Amino acid sequence: MTTAESATSAFRAAADVSEPNAHAPPGIAADLVAVLVAVTAGEPRVLTLQDARALPSGAFELAHRSLQSGLRAWVEQQTHHPLGYVEQLYTFADRDRGLGPEQRVISISYLGLTRERAPGPGDRTSWQDWYLYLPWEDHRVGVPPMIDAIILPNLRAFAEGAPTAALRQDRSNRIAVTFGTDGRPWNEELVLQRYELLYEAGLIAEARRGKPEASPAPVQGRCMSLDHRRILATGIARLRAKIKYHPVVFELMPDTFTLLQLQRCVEALAGRLVHKQNFRRLVEQQELVEETGLSSQETGGRPAKLFRFRREVLFERAIVGTKLPISRS
């Protein structure tokens, strides 16, 4: 009711906004949060603070020219990492994010891609394997045993416990789609959907905060403060989707690299293995790389050619993906 009443008066033409509330609503503040990703030695890593329990974040201020420039300035100054690629993820402002009921923070989250560097002295940041937080997402060495041993039984119990038959069916469907059961394929992009399903089922430690009643034992995976683990899941999901139609992987690679290194990087992000020969074919036929003439002896076998990213492709074409039968004539 209160919501509805206030909504009526609040809903107005945007032109009125040109004189915004001089009386800003009390308790609303804006925050920037960064999911900063690197891939080192074939492992996906994310920059953390506070004993690996939080993502970098800072207040948005009037001095900042834009959200993105504020974030970029902060991160680069704090970490001395070149932020090649920055992309807005999502804006969160739910109640029950771990704050008190009277306080409200709007968090604008960003995904950033970089290359890992050793932290400077006195630096309280650290890089962490992101599967530390979401261990069920790594399918590179097969389906993690915890899925069959812990997650699915608990989720099925959660589905059974639904009050109505429709809800039971709905939950069962979500389990099947997100975790790829009943003959369905595993879809690595559904990171957020999986996290939210686990959260609803009470299997994520964050969901049990302030709810002291009995609930199923939480699934493994390190906890983060506030809803940062959810933001991390959002970032991983976005990145896993993005690498399929935009050459952003190269932001994570050194200047020169072998095709296997590139493949390992993609696999680290996607959390699953790719077919080696076809991967090479894809990369080469799209002309994403060019030879440097050098080769690497690092490997245990035949030396591999070193390649370099062809930055020109960013101009040559934009996106490829097409699903509509568009007429060319």
Place this chain on the structure above:
Amino acid sequence: MTTAESATSAFRAAADVSEPNAHAPPGIAADLVAVLVAVTAGEPRVLTLQDARALPSGAFELAHRSLQSGLRAWVEQQTHHPLGYVEQLYTFADRDRGLGPEQRVISISYLGLTRERAPGPGDRTSWQDWYLYLPWEDHRVGVPPMIDAIILPNLRAFAEGAPTAALRQDRSNRIAVTFGTDGRPWNEELVLQRYELLYEAGLIAEARRGKPEASPAPVQGRCMSLDHRRILATGIARLRAKIKYHPVVFELMPDTFTLLQLQRCVEALAGRLVHKQNFRRLVEQQELVEETGLSSQETGGRPAKLFRFRREVLFERAIVGTKLPISRS
């Protein structure tokens, strides 16, 4: 400098946020903006206010459970439209959005899909063809003449006028990619990139506000207040991308429809024509629809079967798009 200094202190672990600034920064407020889309009689329409110069928007309030629920409550109460599908678009907070330098509004924009209904009495909303605002985006009846007659000459002059050779090249590339010149295909998804290029080139009327110096004549297309036209472009871009891998078109369709109506709807959104037979094949082989047994006499020719959306597909599979050569074994 000021930015950098304030950044250092502001950049902090998120855990500290659990006690957010009780002293919210002055002048920052949060706003919700909706790009509400319908397709009527084969034309794409967007809900506007203020003499068709603004999108619906309203302040985000503490009473709202989440950003999305706040938006949903407002729109449904204001317009009496069922908001089937709602999706967050982007959060804007740039300076120079048309506000004074001391005032800052964070705008969280949303895309909503609905079916058009007659506005109630006293309703100040109205539905407008979205190509009224972005006329260069409609390629259903061929390339709009204004592109060759007005846009490209002006853009080329803009590219020529760049201070450095690198920037000239960069601008030329952007023109070619976004407008599909030099043998490149037209990519209907680059709505935002095109708008921003035109904006930078001073061809959008909004870009000339408060800059009284001489600049090229603005391109046609109706103006909106603040940066609402940019938000509209963002919404169209998102929708054009989304219809290719997620069955959201059906949110815009009546309960039953012919395949041609569905096709016209897609074409309205994409701004280009699709191949009729292949479109049917796509829709049917993906099992997106089922027959109702009825047929429609409305058409000038043979009656068409009426179909209905199979909502089950939303559970059967999630996303299809795959570009990585993923091993199944």
Place this chain on the structure above:
DNA sequence: CCCAATAATGCTCAGAGGGAGTATAACGCG
């Protein structure tokens, strides 16, 4: 020096999917 292990690299093949066109069916209207 030969051999096994390890990678890199080259090539083939079959099936699916997508772009495009042809052919036929069912209506209204003059």
Place this chain on the structure above:
DNA sequence: CGCGTTATACTCCCTCTGAGCATTATTGGG
């Protein structure tokens, strides 16, 4: 009845893609 109009059914061909086989180039150990 013939014509225009739209619906619907097939066909063809080429590219893309998943998958596997074969060959080449190293290193390290007997």
